[in-house]
Amino acid sequence: MKTSFLIYVCCSLFGLVHSQNKIDSLKAALQASKNDIDKTQTYNALADAYKTSDPKQMLAYATKALALSEKIGYSIEAGQANLNLGNVHIILGNYSKALQYFATAQNIFEAESQGNPKTSLTIKKGLAKAYGSIGIVFAEQSNYAKALLYHLKSVRIYESIGEKKKCGQVYNNIGVAYQSQGETFKALEYFLKAQKIQEQLSDPQIGITLTNIANGYLKENDLVKALDYYTKAKTKIDANQDPRALGEWYNNMGLYHLAAKKPSQAIENWNAAITTFGQIEDKFGVANTYLYLGQLYLEQKNPTAAMESANQALQLGKQIGVLEQIVEAEKLLSAIYDQQHNSKQSLLHFKLYSKAKDSLTNAETIRKSVESAMNFEFEKREVIQREELQKKELLLQQQAKQNKLQLIFAALFALMLAGIAFLYYNRMQLKKTLTLQKELAEYEQKALHLQMNPHFVFNCLGSISSFIVQNGTHSAVKYLAKFSKLMRLTLEYSKQSLIPIDKEIQSLENYLELEQLRFNHKFNYTISKDKTIEDDIALPPLLLQPFVENAIIHGIIPSKEVGMISISFAIEDRQLVCVIKDTGIGYSASKAIKEKSVSVHQSMALDITKKRLQMISTSTAKKAEVNIEEMTTETDDSKGTKVTLHLPLQYIEHTEKHQSANN
16 A cells, blocks of 8 residues: 545534534524524534534535525525535535535536626635545546646636635645656655745644655655654644544554554554544545554454555545555465465455456546646746737727728829829839738747647656666666757747757758657667758748657557657658658557547647647648558558648748749
8 A cells, every 4th residue: 555645525523622612602602593694604604613523414514504595595605514514525425425515616606707808706615625625536536647636726716716725635635636646856846935925824734744744754765854744743633633634643653653653553553543544534535544453453364454544445435436456455364365375366355356356447548637837838928928919909990091091092192193192112122011910920830839839848857756766767867968969959049939840850860860769779760851952941940849748658668669750751742741650559559559548738739830830831821731541561560650741831031032933
């Protein structure tokens, strides 16, 4: 079992003493209520007050709040009631019902805020809480990519309304999502942001964040720092009297003692965790703890105790529908029976483990989501769009000016003089308009290029990260050196709409060398240029790189064979023809793999490239297109993919000679 990181199930929690005082006060207010609006609000407040001590009471009051709010058409309190009901079912381990209530709350608050620029603070808070709660459900079900997506939606709202305490809590949950996906650096960044805010506000829930930091140190095997943070966290959790956080703390302390080779103390802490989780009927937490115990008993060759723990975990995992726990429990049972030399039962549970694991794998076919660095791309795009609007406004002003001056000249000049003057003026204005339209098309092309640049950089950085993990520091230095060379070339031409063809070839060679290193020479490549191509023939930078990247990632890498990528440049029918071939799995097989996958983040590279080709056609008034086809053998077996780009001939220096040649 992996180290358990704590999330915030509710966005604000109270100690039991404080909570009881509040409950008594709210019950008195309920008795004094004289209208349904006050009663609905008080029911919801009571449900919220019971969330750390009595989920059954929370369920009862939230149900009353929902029924009454729907009866009187009080949509905001209906949203709050759905949030409370969702939180109850998270605590009870019924995640499907929890998700239904949270989704209903989300729909209510989104409907209330739609088309209303002056959305109330209550609605904004409700929507942020709904997003965060949905994220919690996905996190509890180990669907961390979707959890991250909703937590980021939630924290953006809290940041916009200045809710620092809520930001700190959601930052912690974002850190958990990143940590669970193995992104330790990003996780630490958000844990530290959460800790800083909680220290400023003296937030009693800082114990959860401190526990998560301790878990990080435990994962790095730094037992001294881990124990220090666990000790600090226990003090804060005891002061807050939060059973769920305490149960998770006991689980993590069990893992700490296991790492410190103190199994008896690990068992003691895990038994305490089961008792604590049982008080609030947290089946998810109890199941996890039984898995910890079962694994330890197996290692201690105590099959009876191991079997009992594994069966308890399996039963609870099935009740709450958590595939990850079912997989772990079946695997553990198979190992226990194997230790007892009961091959029949061992094989049976291994098959059940394999089946559950396949289901889990299918459910978890998601990619890493939302890169915070993409903010740079969005900001750039906004700047480009503003300047584009200014260009369009200028074009409209020029057209309006043209119409006005035509009327003035028609009134002032007579007959031929007026006609001559009008024709001359009209010609000049038309020339300006056409020039402005051409500049606008070129500007749009540059805007699309600025979109392409961050996408290419982020992909390269992702490649470097993977290479460091796979190949170690020494090889990573070599990889970074080649990457820096490629970036110098990219930055050198990032502000130019065209670069010489030899520079494009040089950039492609650098990129292909980087990918060869990254994938351990999984492919070879060739780049050829027809002798008839002149040195000053040019093309837009980074135009071919997305197609080469697709050939590697979606063609060569899924193939079991060492692949080959060939890139050629030629001139045909007064066009520059660029051909990219690969010996990968083929376009159809690659497309089928993509359709079966579930992806949170979608690549924009190919869409952007197609838009760039449209802009090239607009600015040059000549055809620019791309054709993707599958290459097959004589027996119709796929032998790779062929991408062909037809581009108009363009030159670095537009001399009269070139213009006449193009004409």
